[in-house]
Amino acid sequence: MTFALLLVLGQVTALEQLKADESPPKGLECLARYYLGSAVKHDGRWWLSLGKEGELPWESPDGPDLEGAATALSDLFRVPYVTGPITPVEGPEDAEDPGRTRVDGLFKATYGATRREVEERLGRWRFRGVRYPVHERAVAAFDRVSVRIDALLKEKPKLSKFVENIGGTWSWRTIARTKVMSTHAFGIAVDLNVDLSHYWRWVRPRKPLKWKNRFPQEIVDAFEAEGFIWGGRWVHFDTMHFEYRPELLDPSCREGVVTPPARDGGTSDAGTPDSGVR
Numbered sequence: 001m002t003f004a005l006l007l008v009l010g011q012v013t014a015l016e017q018l019k020a021d022e023s024p025p026k027g028l029e030c031l032a033r034y035y036l037g038s039a040v041k042h043d044g045r046w047w048l049s050l051g052k053e054g055e056l057p058w059e060s061p062d063g064p065d066l067e068g069a070a071t072a073l074s075d076l077f078r079v080p081y082v083t084g085p086i087t088p089v090e091g092p093e094d095a096e097d098p099g100r101t102r103v104d105g106l107f108k109a110t111y112g113a114t115r116r117e118v119e120e121r122l123g124r125w126r127f128r129g130v131r132y133p134v135h136e137r138a139v140a141a142f143d144r145v146s147v148r149i150d151a152l153l154k155e156k157p158k159l160s161k162f163v164e165n166i167g168g169t170w171s172w173r174t175i176a177r178t179k180v181m182s183t184h185a186f187g188i189a190v191d192l193n194v195d196l197s198h199y200w201r202w203v204r205p206r207k208p209l210k211w212k213n214r215f216p217q218e219i220v221d222a223f224e225a226e227g228f229i230w231g232g233r234w235v236h237f238d239t240m241h242f243e244y245r246p247e248l249l250d251p252s253c254r255e256g257v258v259t260p261p262a263r264d265g266g267t268s269d270a271g272t273p274d275s276g277v278r
């Protein structure tokens, strides 16, 4: 091999390295795909540019705050959301629930920053013969869930009780006892049958917190297949609750995300980080 060829090869490798450094993190690319904005790099850091809504950092030296609002977009992917067989969720009460971390700025830029802005962009989700207000960006995903549930109930009509007495979809509010907007405010969440739901704050005795659920695997699978996370996968369980978080159900979004080792339970004095119905 001649020296000139080695030199060229060296340059090609350096160029590839440079290109790798210049491609945005997978998770950031996913957010740009499922939400608004585009990945940009400056000052040696990656950001999601939301145009006039400003920029959100991909990484931050601080973790999410105690109410579950993230300080950086990469926080969204820190705790993996795992689908598959329903299993009791056991863990310390201060455990972080997969998907609980949210970035208000991202949701506000994508879905609307005020009650009015969201309201103007509500579409209609037809579900079991009733129409519910949901955000127009999520209508298609909600509709695909309807198709799945209709097919399921044809086969197993006994499961229909879970999709009766629906708790609701859109509601402009924060998560109770926090300043964080509920995903219901953006029209991307639904609460199924309230009477068949278990919610961590309703459980007595409160300590130790014991996970409970009646919702069947098939209903959970139908929502998860279309990009919805389920509140039954949380230590702070809310089993009627489903919310559209496609970035958490797309495995490619987590590529390269390092999951920190699990915290040991019972030593934190920070209290319960979350509260209130989502």
Ligand SMILES: [Zn+2]
Pocket (backbone or CB within 6 Å): 184, 189, 190, 191, 240, 241, 242, 277, 278
């Ligand atoms: Zn809910």
